[in-house]
Amino acid sequence: MDWKLHAAALAALATHPLSPWWAPVTDIPRHVLVPRWFTPGANGWSAVDGPADEGAWAAAAYADTTLVTRVGPVHADQAVSGQSVTGLPTSSSTLPSLVVSMLEHGRLGPGLRLLDVATGSGYSAALACHRLGDDMVTTLDVDAYLSKAAAERLERIGYRPDVVTADATAELPGVFDRIVSMVSMPRIPVSWLRGLAPQGRLVTTITGTGLILTADKSPDGGATGRIEWDRASFMATRTGADYPPQLDDVFAASAEDGEVGLSPFPVLDVMRAWELWSMLSLMAPGIxxxxxxxxxxxxxxxxxxxxxSWARARTAPGENTATVHQGGPRRLYDLLDEIRWRWLEHGELPVYGAQVTISPDGETTLSRGGWTATL
Known part of the structure; x- marks a missing residue:
């Protein structure tokens, strides 16, 4: 495979020639780090073997797209060809432009020690090693197989960062000038504050939102920063082999009538409305x-x-309202409508651009224009 031409084309999509990340994207053979991946189908996920079709391998590996590499507890390397795997994606090789964006938010430079959280395929660690040098990069993943496979493939392309298998919320394996997470966190772990060097910087996304949080360590041991105007969403951090099962029992309960009402707004796909989705998740995490x-x-x-708690809503063809059924201890759709009214009244929501204050014990508060939320 003439991967150099493909990597150069990827660099044109993921960065630009004046960026310090141009050379790393151009020089790293991403296909070596992702030899197998999953594609979705009607009955689940099917593994694709890259070496079996080099054209398809190159097209996938050098597209600016995310490649799912693990579904439930099954890694694509271990999946049986021709058999479907069901479950939620639990690891991936994130689209390169987003990896570059997160590293850019980290404000990396020579002499800075980086902790790359969520090794995955090893691509973010490879980019960082190219820029900073192997001895300045530690990459961490909760999954022992992922760590082992990534370490072997990174060495194959000439990079030897410190690869650690550990829970990202536990004590960190050292002290770092930068912590950049390729997995979302529900809140900032206290261990990150302890493991962040004076004047260090952390970058992560908040679980269940499209919010990128950046913060610099403060003299009191906490950190201050903001929610960037940029947006991103990553898989949630996990401590076991898989995520908890989906809420099928609650979904079954939602077939009941419950409390019936009318929303003045039509049904929308909340997760495609990033501001709404992010603010709703801050008000009621875990939906x-x-x-x-x-x-x-x-x-x-x-x-x-x-x-x-559950809510079920329907907008009939040609209508601009929704019939809503709700049950359980909270009225989730009322929360959503409250946010939509605020959006109309103010022309925006306060989540993007919010100031961030993290206390030494990890309590994280977002604030903007009189609005506050604590993770």
Whole structure:
């Protein structure tokens, strides 16, 4: 495979010639780090073997796209060809432009020690090694197989960072000038503050949102920063082999009538409305969203929560309102409508651009224009 030409084309998509990340993207053979991946199908996920079709391998590896490499507890390397795997994606090789963006938010430079959280395929670690040098990069993943496979493939292309298998929320394997996470966190772990050097900088996304949080360590041991105007979403951090099962029992309960009401707004796919989705997740973390259509072409949406709360909404064809059924301890759709009204009244929501204050014990507060939220 003449991968150099493909990598140069990827660099043109993921960065620009004056960026310090241009050379790393151009010089790294991403295909070596992702020899197998999953593609979705009607009955689940199917593994694709790159070496079996070099053309398809090059097209996938050097596209600016995310390649799912693990579904549930099954890694693509271990999947049986021709058999479908069901479950949620649990690891991936993130689209290169987003990896570059997160590293740029980290403000990396020579002499800075980096902790790359969530090794995955090893691509972010490879980019960092190219820029900083192997001895300045530590990469961490909760999955022992991922760590081992990434370390072997990184060595194959000439990079030897310190590869660690550990829980990202536990004590960190050292002190670092930069912590950049390629997995989302529900809050900033206290261990990150302890493992961040004076004047160090951390970058992560917040679980269940499209928010990128950047913060610099403060003299009191906490950190201050902001929610960037940029946006991104990553898989949530996990401590086990898989995520908890989806809320099928709550979904079944949502078939009941519950409390019936009318929303003045039509059904929408909340997770495609990044500001709405992010603010809703800050108000009620853990909501699972589902969408669909009925036999009459009506748009359907469900909101499900681990506490047993649920909402089911339908907008009939040609209508601009929604009939809403809700049950459980909270009225999730009322929260959504409250946010939508605020969006109309103010022309924006306060989540992007919010100031961030992290106390030494990890309490993280977002604030903007009189609005505050604590993770």
């Amino acid at each position: 699972e969203h589902r969408t669909g259509t009925d036999e009459h072409g009506g748009r359907l949406a469900w909101m499900l929560h681990p506490d047993g």
